[in-house]
Structure formats: C-alpha cells, structure tokens
Amino acid sequence: MNVAVLADIHGVLPALEAVLAEPDVRAAEKIVLLGDLLAGPMPVETLERLQALGDRAVWVRGNADRELAASARTGGSFVPDPIFPWAAKQLRPADLPVLDALPLTVTLDGVLFCHATPRDDTEIVLVDSPPERWAEVLDGVTAETVVVGHTHMPFVRLADRRLVVNPGSVGMPYGARGAHWALLGDGVRLRRTDYDAEAACRFLAEHCAYPDIEAWADFFVRNPASDTEALRVFSGRGTSST
Secondary structure: OOEEEEOOOOOOHHHHHHHHOOHHHHHOOEEEEOOOOOOOOOHHHHHHHHHOOHHHEEEOOOHHHHHHHHHHHHOOOOOOOOHHHHHHHHOOOOHHHHHHOOOOEEEEOOEEEEOOEOOEOOOOOOOOOOHHHHHHHOOOOOOOEEEOOOOOOOEEEEEOOEEEEEOOOOOOOOOOOOEEEEEEEOEEEEEEEOOOHHHHHHHHHHHOOOOOHHHHHHHHHHOOOOHHHHHHHHOOOOOOOO
C-alpha cells in the first residue's frame, strides 16, 4: 500500500494544497494525517480541505488538536504562540467533536502511526535521542515500523530494531523551507514540496484575519527556524521523560 504521511499542517492551507497536488500524493491509496492539523492561520478552511479527502484520509490526534478543542471550549491558551487561542476561536461548534474523536494511534498495514509517541501526544523524541529513551517510549509496541511527528524535523532511523520515521512538518518546518512529508510503500521516502513562499504569505495575509498574520507568515513560512535552532530549544527534552 502506498501511503502519504502529512504531519503538523498547522492550518497553513497553501502548504497543504501544494502537497496534495503532488502526483504521488494524488495516487496514494491512503493519506495519513499525523496530527496538529489546524492550529494556525486557516483552521476551518484546512479542516474542510482535509474532510474533502473522504475515506482516503486516516486521521491521528496531535496535542494541538486536543488543546485547540479545549481552548475553544474554555478560552485557555495552552501554548505560547498567540495565534493558537485566535485559531481556537475560529472553530465552529460542529468542528469540536471531529477533533475529540481523533485517535492517539492508528495501525495501517502493520505500521503504527502516532503524533508524538504511541503513549503520549506531547512527548519529544529526536533522531539523536539515546536508545534507552526510544526503548522507554516504544515499550510494548510490536510494530516494526513506527511513524511519528510533533518535532517538525524529518528523519529515518533504527531504534531497537524498529524503523522510526518522522516526515517533518507540512506547514511549520524546522530546517529547509517548503512542505515536508513522507511516502511509504516500497520503502520510505522523505519528501519536500517546494512552493512559492512569497505567494503563500500574500495568500495568508489576504485570507486570514489574525492581526499579526504577516509577521507569523514571515517567521514560519518565509524564514522557518533551522534544525539547529530547533534542536537548541529541544535540548534535553528528548533524552528522558522528566
């Protein structure tokens, strides 16, 4: 089965559209949506676009999906990014049960898919996390291949005989600019879709009412953080559960 994996879209509709236009994504039998789908500049439009995929889409819950629904109900912020509570306010009442119903993990064709780790949607594990950390978060997992997201940085590695894949982020990549995703089938291919970042920033400025959308788009779309910068922020968080 050819499976396209899209993680951490974060409501960046132009990036999502660019990936969905890829021939390999259009031809994929399934499209796994690996969580953190809507928390960003165009949450409702992104949700509608993903729902239009129909039965081809396989949904997985990310921490931001869970927290966005909670914020919509309570007004809480949960994360320091100020676009988060704004995005929560854009959701319609009928959108909240959709997010509530998303599963923590999905197994498809023998591959386990989750947002962060199979046991928790917020844990951080990195390409260079030590073996004992991987053994901890994968304890009890029998699948030989595990696909994770959450950290927005693509990698493929072995962890105690399991193949672990992170497709990177569609909407908020850390590292190279563009929309990152993965294709599973005859092996694993990490992919990056290059799209017009300037046009995307203009589109977001024209279609998103968030007051600071131009600055947000400049930081996350036009000039994303490097993997080195991200790893500096994550330093120590991928080595233990404490």
